[in-house]
Amino acid sequence: xxxxxxxxxxxxxxxxxxxxxxxxxxxxxxxxxxxxxxxxxxxxxxxxxxxxxxxxxxxxxxxxxxxxxxxxxxxxxxxxxxxxxxxxxxxxxxxxxxxxxxxxxxxxxxxxxxxxxxxxxxxxxxxxxxxxxxxxxxxxxxxxxxxxxxxxxxxxxxxxxxxxxxxxxxxxxxxxxxxxxxxxxxxxxxxxxxxxxxxxxxxxxxxxxxxxxxxxxxxxxxxxxxxxxxxxxxxxxxxxxxxxxxxxxxxxxxxxxxxxxxxxxxxxxxxxxxxxxxxxxxxxxxxxxxxxxxxxxxxxxxxxxxxxxxxxxxxxxxxxxxxxxxxxxxxxxxxxxxxxxxxxxxxxxxxxxxxxxxxxxxxxxxxxxxxxxxxxxxxxxxxxxxxxxxxxxxxxxxxxxxxxxxxxxxxxxxxxxxxxxxxxxxxxxxxxxxxxxxxxxxxxxxxxxxxxxxxxxxxxxxxxxxxxxxxxxx
Numbered sequence: 001x002x003x004x005x006x007x008x009x010x011x012x013x014x015x016x017x018x019x020x021x022x023x024x025x026x027x028x029x030x031x032x033x034x035x036x037x038x039x040x041x042x043x044x045x046x047x048x049x050x051x052x053x054x055x056x057x058x059x060x061x062x063x064x065x066x067x068x069x070x071x072x073x074x075x076x077x078x079x080x081x082x083x084x085x086x087x088x089x090x091x092x093x094x095x096x097x098x099x100x101x102x103x104x105x106x107x108x109x110x111x112x113x114x115x116x117x118x119x120x121x122x123x124x125x126x127x128x129x130x131x132x133x134x135x136x137x138x139x140x141x142x143x144x145x146x147x148x149x150x151x152x153x154x155x156x157x158x159x160x161x162x163x164x165x166x167x168x169x170x171x172x173x174x175x176x177x178x179x180x181x182x183x184x185x186x187x188x189x190x191x192x193x194x195x196x197x198x199x200x201x202x203x204x205x206x207x208x209x210x211x212x213x214x215x216x217x218x219x220x221x222x223x224x225x226x227x228x229x230x231x232x233x234x235x236x237x238x239x240x241x242x243x244x245x246x247x248x249x250x251x252x253x254x255x256x257x258x259x260x261x262x263x264x265x266x267x268x269x270x271x272x273x274x275x276x277x278x279x280x281x282x283x284x285x286x287x288x289x290x291x292x293x294x295x296x297x298x299x300x301x302x303x304x305x306x307x308x309x310x311x312x313x314x315x316x317x318x319x320x321x322x323x324x325x326x327x328x329x330x331x332x333x334x335x336x337x338x339x340x341x342x343x344x345x346x347x348x349x350x351x352x353x354x355x356x357x358x359x360x361x362x363x364x365x366x367x368x369x370x371x372x373x374x375x376x377x378x379x380x381x382x383x384x385x386x387x388x389x390x391x392x393x394x395x396x397x398x399x400x401x402x403x404x405x406x407x408x409x410x411x412x413x414x415x416x417x418x419x420x421x422x423x424x425x426x427x428x429x430x431x432x433x434x435x436x437x438x439x440x441x442x443x444x445x446x447x448x449x450x451x452x453x454x455x456x457x458x459x460x461x462x463x464x465x466x467x468x469x470x471x472x473x474x
Contacts, residue, residue, distance in 0.1 A: 020237035032077040047127035064193035074116025092228030139170035215352030275401035285330040293323040298424030321376040333388035344398040355386025
């Protein structure tokens with residue numbers, strides 16, 4: 001909601017080109033996430049296992065090692081951002097905007113360092129299944145940042161946005177440190193716990209995720225740079241608005257289903273049977289994505305028209321294409337979580353890297369012929385191949401349970417999504433632009449219909465009973 005409120009304000013005060021520049025800079029910061037070398041997943045897994053074994057000493061050892069490790073890696077990443085500030089033309093930024101980009105990148109290098117160090121605390125909260133603490137502090141971060149941006153951007157332009165971001169991060173990170181200590185009184189950092197052997201042990205798990213981290217970064221961050229070079233900063237803004245809407249839905253979905261990743265870690269640590277639970281996790285992913293992406297894809301054009309204006313609304317149809325791309329992650333997300341929990345993640349990086357390279361090649365090729373539509377189609381094709389087909393093959397390679405029913409469910413889900421989006425968009429073409437009241441009414445009708453339909457199509461009888469019992473439980 002905050003993002004929806006702030007986007008028109010940012011566009012108004014920055015203009016299309018400067019807003020596109022801001023999106024490009026923020027996206028560029030994510031390019032250096034791969035430098036964490038997969039240690040984030042290793043730390044989450046090790047703390048979860050130590051917690052399951054009630055080994056508080058081990059928790060402190062892993063945490064202490066991770067702080068030093070992420071601090072060192074963060075310095076490298078921040079250094080890379082600072083160096084990039086001297087050569088912004090690499091990002092496809094024109095001469096007029098290069099000085100602004102250089103100063104903003106220099107300021108935000110500090111953000112990269114802080115974010116790296118805080119990976120240790122994310123792993124801690126995740127292992128304790130206390131993502132609520134992390135989420136609440138992140139919400140406060142967003143609120144503080146938005147208030148600061150509201151006041152600073154008027155006079156300081158893009159520099160105000162950068163300063164607001166850094167200030168909000170420092171406050172939020174301080175709170176995370178406080179609540180981590182409050183959650184576990186015996187939780188502590190000590191240099192005495194840090195050793196090369198521990199780093200080597202973590203790397204033995206994380207080394208297979210390095211390429212996957214690079215691939216994920218390329219997959220998520222390449223589009224703005226491709227658009228900047230081929231089409232210009234204005235089109236970065238036009239595409240960014242649609243892509244951000246889809247990413248907001250993705251963030252909501254992750255907030256709902258991401259709890260299953262540490263849960264799978266702990267189940268594997270107990271040597272529990274996991275096939276039935278995994279299939280239930282898949283079903284919940286399917287249920288949530290169809291429920292949230294379909295209304296967005298159908299109503300995106302009318303929503304953007306009311307929200308920002310006609311110039312951005314003309315590309316609203318891209319939400320349907322990008323929505324399908326992210327629906328594909330309903331397969332890869334739980335599969336990756338399971339394989340990581342089982343330490344069968346060696347080939348995830350190969351699959352991810354292939355998908356990322358395919359996305360870049362297709363994006364460059366299609367963008368030259370079909371512009372932003374080509375970028376979206378390239379994303380959908382590469383996601384389907386890497387996130388669905390190749391992840392399903394990986395799942396079957398390391399687990400002997402049948403995946404026929406989940407595959408059939410996903411294909412059925414995809415066909416229903418495409419049909420509903422095409423029909424919905426065709427119907428709306430023949431009516432006048434919706435008012436806010438009509439938009440909310442349509443969204444409500446679509447959501448309720450999808451909920452009822454998906455409830456019986458996707459969720460099994462036993463799970464429906466279990467979920468109802470949980471909802472009614474006092």
